[in-house]
Amino acid sequence: MDLSERKKKILRAVVEEYIETAEPVGSKTIKVRAELDCSSATIRNELSALSELGYLEQPHTSAGRIPTAKGYRLYVNELMRERQLSLEETETINSALTAKMAELDKLISHVGQMASELTSYPSLAISTPAPATIKRFDLIYIDANTFIVVLLMSSDTVKNKLVHLPFSFNETLITRLSALFNANFTGITEDKVTPALINSTERAAGDTMGLTSVIAGFVLETLTAAHGSGAVVSGEANLLKLPEFQDPEKAHKLMRYLSDTANLSALQSAPDFGDVKVLIGPENAVEELRDSSVVLASYSLGDNTRGVIGVVGPTRMDYSAVAAKLSYIAQGLSKLLGGGTTPPAGFGKLMIKGEDLDV
Amino acid sequence: MDLSERKKKILRAVVEEYIETAEPVGSKTIKVRAELDCSSATIRNELSALSELGYLEQPHTSAGRIPTAKGYRLYVNELMRERQLSLEETETINSALTAKMAELDKLISHVGQMASELTSYPSLAISTPAPATIKRFDLIYIDANTFIVVLLMSSDTVKNKLVHLPFSFNETLITRLSALFNANFTGITEDKVTPALINSTERAAGDTMGLTSVIAGFVLETLTAAHGSGAVVSGEANLLKLPEFQDPEKAHKLMRYLSDTANLSALQSAPDFGDVKVLIGPENAVEELRDSSVVLASYSLGDNTRGVIGVVGPTRMDYSAVAAKLSYIAQGLSKLLGGGTTPPAGFGKLMIKGEDLDV
DNA sequence: GTTTAGCACTCAGGGGAGCTGAGTGCTAAA
């Protein structure tokens, strides 16, 4: 059952006004905002119909209307005007992206910070690296008790560890081990690092001191660590500015939830989605997020690492602005990291996905 | 001018009661708490004297007393009973310390988190590395366009960078550069990396492609980065639990301040101090911290890196518990990282420093 | 049938007024 044009116009006006002011919206305000040629009484009739249909609700009998989750959903799916980013905004993002991509490790946290500053909501950044392998293996002999393990990973990041042992060994053993590991441990995934493999390497190297297992331990650790996904939250302080979180109780609850990174990894499980995904209030599975909304954008890095950046805010969030910004950031990241080193120019169209509510 | 024993007993009772309850303390409560053998009227006389002396104040005429900054200072300096950590608490700290020391890089943030969990106040961890030098320099040739720079720093941490260039070079050049850098750039501090040095190295290597300057750039960056101190804040959410931060305005102000790491680096400037340093309310130079207190503990790592961990809370903070915990953590860190790898057993005595207020 | 004007009704939020109780300061007696 489709809504009349006028109803849509009114619904949009209510949502947008409420997003700005956080106050219930009355018929007179709508008349001005939506530039409608009818009287407030007519609008009241329409409002009453929209309430009946479940798109709007009243906090109490004599107050204005506020959108329900269903109302927001319709707004996000159909009514939302695409937000054009200002030149200034795109430039901020571009320069931040190019400046920060230097260190991939710190990238997620930097991107998160950026998203938070840009939207003035708390943001989260999660990365889900694909199963990693080692591209290249090296040992650097330092002295009779010390050497460095250097691993070049499939993602073109480098991992290292300084190993300092209480007994001494000679340089030839290190050289031999380096060659053997390079031959046996490159290109394989975590599950291929078996005790058998370690044993055979140890024998081949003539290593009687257990160096092999120390090194293999680090290799395994690195491979394992790579697929434990990291999550970072920034800008939690922004929550406190919002009227809906003036109640410290409420703010505290959400902040506690956000500060446990384990929780967030669950969010990212929301699998492939087109470009931007919006989860409105009760659509969130997690109780703590029930009266907040989450906007997520996913990006992919050249190797098959995937990441998600997102923003958490009140259901009354400026969806169009947030979605546009996140989308731009995510696409910029994909281009920058997946492909060449050129800064992103114009990105594709904004697409939004999300669950529909039952009627 | 020294206070009588009874006055001290009363002052201590007021401070400790107020720390627990955050409510102004009345004469009757004190009588019970301090187990005094006089009537509430006598205590009122004493209270009135203590107010006169500037150790206590009344929020309004007919309310109980609360300690002033001066009162807290006296309490911290003289009256505070040393808090014994429970076995459970020391074990939590010990195991967390040993488990986490594996990765020195992430150490500060882990330690900060621990401090925050243990004290349920927001915590900050700052590290001030000493001027770093390079102990050992290596280049690993990967392919005609790629090599890895591996730096072993004076602090026994390893830094690396994958360099991928749009033009090709051969392995002998890399080997030569590796040897030259190892000869010329080890053992020197940042300010010794001059354009002259870079030029002479470039000539000696016969490098016509500018590899030398790329590498030197990374070296310089690493040396510089090392003394830019890192700061991490954890557990900000804890603020919202405290009654003094029920006002979202106030909480927001402090959280904003804390979330800018640049601000924190300033705190650490507080130079050498014995063991634990307590800054009470107005003793803080920064306006944002004027009605909070900060407890800091410093630790030193074997090489001359110094670090500070601290906790921010209301002036009504449980100083004895917080100081004991921070002190234990700091001493544990020093022992673990400065010396051997054995877990800390019994630590020294708790010493507290801080500025005295004028009378 | 749709729109409009008019009117009675509702209710959140703000601004006193008044009460309560914890706690004080002072005085006079022990």
Next chain:
DNA sequence: TTTAGCACTCAGCTCCCCTGAGTGCTAAAC
């Protein structure tokens, strides 16, 4: 010097009323 007693103060709570924004409904107008 300590204590008991008493009058006084004042934050915080509750109760109450008022105001104004906004509604729903009805009857007339288009």
